[in-house]
Amino acid sequence: MHEFSEMDRRSFIQGLAALGVLSVTPASLLAGCQPQKSEVGAERLPQVQSCDVVIIGAGGTGMAAALTAKAEGAAKVIILEKENTVGGNTNFSSSGMNASETRFQAEQGIEDSNQLFVEDTYIGGKERGDMALIEHLCDNSAEAIDWLDSIGIRLDNISQTAGTSVKRCHRPTDGSAVGKTLVPGLEKNVGQAGIDLLLGENVTRIIKEGDKVTGVQTASGNTYTAPAVIVATGGFGANFEMIKQYRPDLADFVTTNMPGTQGDGMRMAAAAGAELIDMDQIQTHPTVDQEHGSLIAEAIRGGGGILVNSEGRRFVDEMKTRDVVSAAELEQPGKYAYVLYDQQVWDKNKDAANYDKQGLSVKADSLEELASKLKLDAAALSATVAAYNEVSLSGASDEFGRTQGLAALTSAPYYACKVAPGIHHCMGGIRINIDNQALDADGQPIAGLFAAGETTGGIHGANRLGGNAVCDIMVNGRQAGRSAAKLAKG
Numbered sequence: 121m122h123e124f125s126e127m128d129r130r131s132f133i134q135g136l137a138a139l140g141v142l143s144v145t146p147a148s149l150l151a152g153c154q155p156q157k158s159e160v161g162a163e164r165l166p167q168v169q170s171c172d173v174v175i176i177g178a179g180g181t182g183m184a185a186a187l188t189a190k191a192e193g194a195a196k197v198i199i200l201e202k203e204n205t206v207g208g209n210t211n212f213s214s215s216g217m218n219a220s221e222t223r224f225q226a227e228q229g230i231e232d233s234n235q236l237f238v239e240d241t242y243i244g245g246k247e248r249g250d251m252a253l254i255e256h257l258c259d260n261s262a263e264a265i266d267w268l269d270s271i272g273i274r275l276d277n278i279s280q281t282a283g284t285s286v287k288r289c290h291r292p293t294d295g296s297a298v299g300k301t302l303v304p305g306l307e308k309n310v311g312q313a314g315i316d317l318l319l320g321e322n323v324t325r326i327i328k329e330g331d332k333v334t335g336v337q338t339a340s341g342n343t344y345t346a347p348a349v350i351v352a353t354g355g356f357g358a359n360f361e362m363i364k365q366y367r368p369d370l371a372d373f374v375t376t377n378m379p380g381t382q383g384d385g386m387r388m389a390a391a392a393g394a395e396l397i398d399m400d401q402i403q404t405h406p407t408v409d410q411e412h413g414s415l416i417a418e419a420i421r422g423g424g425g426i427l428v429n430s431e432g433r434r435f436v437d438e439m440k441t442r443d444v445v446s447a448a449e450l451e452q453p454g455k456y457a458y459v460l461y462d463q464q465v466w467d468k469n470k471d472a473a474n475y476d477k478q479g480l481s482v483k484a485d486s487l488e489e490l491a492s493k494l495k496l497d498a499a500a501l502s503a504t505v506a507a508y509n510e511v512s513l514s515g516a517s518d519e520f521g522r523t524q525g526l527a528a529l530t531s532a533p534y535y536a537c538k539v540a541p542g543i544h545h546c547m548g549g550i551r552i553n554i555d556n557q558a559l560d561a562d563g564q565p566i567a568g569l570f571a572a573g574e575t576t577g578g579i580h581g582a583n584r585l586g587g588n589a590v591c592d593i594m595v596n597g598r599q600a601g602r603s604a605a606k607l608a609k610g
């Protein structure tokens with residue numbers, strides 16, 4: 121009986137997809153594929169495929185880039201993904217996507233401007249970000265929300281994250297984590313657009329001939345040639361060798377990132393001549409469960425949640441940027457805190473049910489019971505919440521200066537998650553311009569090489585605001601796709 125090799129299975133599934141006879145996306149079916157054999161004389165010889173645009177990484181950036189490149193006229197677009205599943209860290213994006221001057225904000229009476237978004241991003245990034253890149257990000261954010269809507273991904277539930285002046289964090293209608301809607305939605309569109317998405321293809325080298333990038337090579341020995349290559353491989357938040365190299369002080373921290381977040385694209389682009397900038401700018405997130413590295417979304421604080429220490433007291437404006445809140449937490453006894461919220465916050469954040477399921481939260485019918493379960497001083501905890509409620513209800517001034525995301529915590533039951541800082545985001549990476557061309561140390565574009573998303577540096581400066589990464593991957597993923605298609609079409 122004939123047995124299908126991995127190669128046969130791969131071609132078969134892609135063939136069916138091309139004929140439009142699949143009811144599910146080829147990517148889902150290909151999820152079990154292994155990398156193709158590479159040894160000469162073994163089951164298969166290495167393959168050479170020629171295409172118009174090749175994209176390394178099938179996270180949010182890679183899929184947005186592919187869809188845009190295809191829509192802009194690149195005939196053959198291939199995405200190569202080293203894992204056996206799509207989505208990368210984008211799968212886990214929790215709070216949402218920042219965008220300004222959107223129609224959903226207008227419909228909900230939220231006044232915002234691209235200029236205010238620019239200022240928040242620049243100031244939140246400690247005035248280190250590149251202004252041209254920031255303006256490009258913010259000015260194109262509403263277009264990205266509209267584009268997502270046009271392909272069936274509606275983000276019309278608007279919340280607020282720390283360091284932002286107004287509500288601009290766009291989430292799915294039901295308030296669920298953004299990644300869980302974004303990734304399947306993009307994947308479905310990639311399948312429908314006839315884009316080849318190859319799983320288990322670990323890119324190991326960017327090929328350069330003379331001063332031009334001409335393709336990539338994979339661990340399986342395959343070569344993909346193209347006039348335009350887009351690096352969309354995410355950050356290096358799970359590569360502890362690189363963490364030690366750039367930020368030895370973070371070497372013992374947990375990480376929220378998926379294991380594949382290894383900085384591959386940055387190293388390959390650097391080998392092809394790209395400059396890496398701000399590599400020591402690594403963000404810690406203040407609300408990370410230390411056992412599993414699970415994130416408690418910033419939207420919990422944005423919806424009214426507070427932080428208390430082991431004495432049951434608040435210690436910071438919870439809506440300050442992540443670097444400030446992380447540093448304040450590390451000054452508390454035991455270097456940890458609890459995110460405390462009530463049922464009305466829970467109701468607005470669908471992911472809160474997952475915290476309960478995963479055992480990340482402690483639930484109690486009263487603050488006294490919560491204090492008892494957490495072994496906190498009940499009187500101190502009640503006084504803390506009463507003082508915070510007073511600020512939220514009466515508009516009195518808050519002792520820590522909090523003015524954003526205030527909502528009285530009066531709806532039992534109450535919830536608390538034990539948290540401390542964890543490695544979360546790499547602000548540094550491949551240097552780019554607003555066309556997402558990768559730049560060398562002289563600021564000159566490397567012909568044929570583009571980069572977007574967390575693999576790039578320069579936008580978020582010294583601190584990324586919650587919701588700005590998803591904005592980045594959509595706006596810049598699309599821009600990289602546009603620029604690559606333009607080059608491919610000559």
Ligand SMILES: Cc1cc2nc3c(=O)[nH]c(=O)nc-3n(C[C@H](O)[C@H](O)[C@H](O)COP(=O)(O)OP(=O)(O)OC[C@H]3O[C@@H](n4cnc5c(N)ncnc54)[C@H](O)[C@@H]3O)c2cc1C
Nearest residue numbers: 177179181208209210214215216323354573574587589590
């Ligand atoms: C838990 C968590 C919650 C977050 N929540 C939010 C949020 O609410 N809002 C927000 O704005 N940001 C959030 N972020 C940040 C945001 O999710 C990421 O910055 C963003 O998704 C990165 O997208 P990307 O496409 O650049 O990389 P990824 O989504 O990580 O995709 C990169 C892909 O490239 C693949 N790849 C890597 N190397 C290779 C290689 N050599 N060959 C082939 N493929 C390769 C990877 O396997 C991966 O699939 C969160 C991050 C985490 C970890």
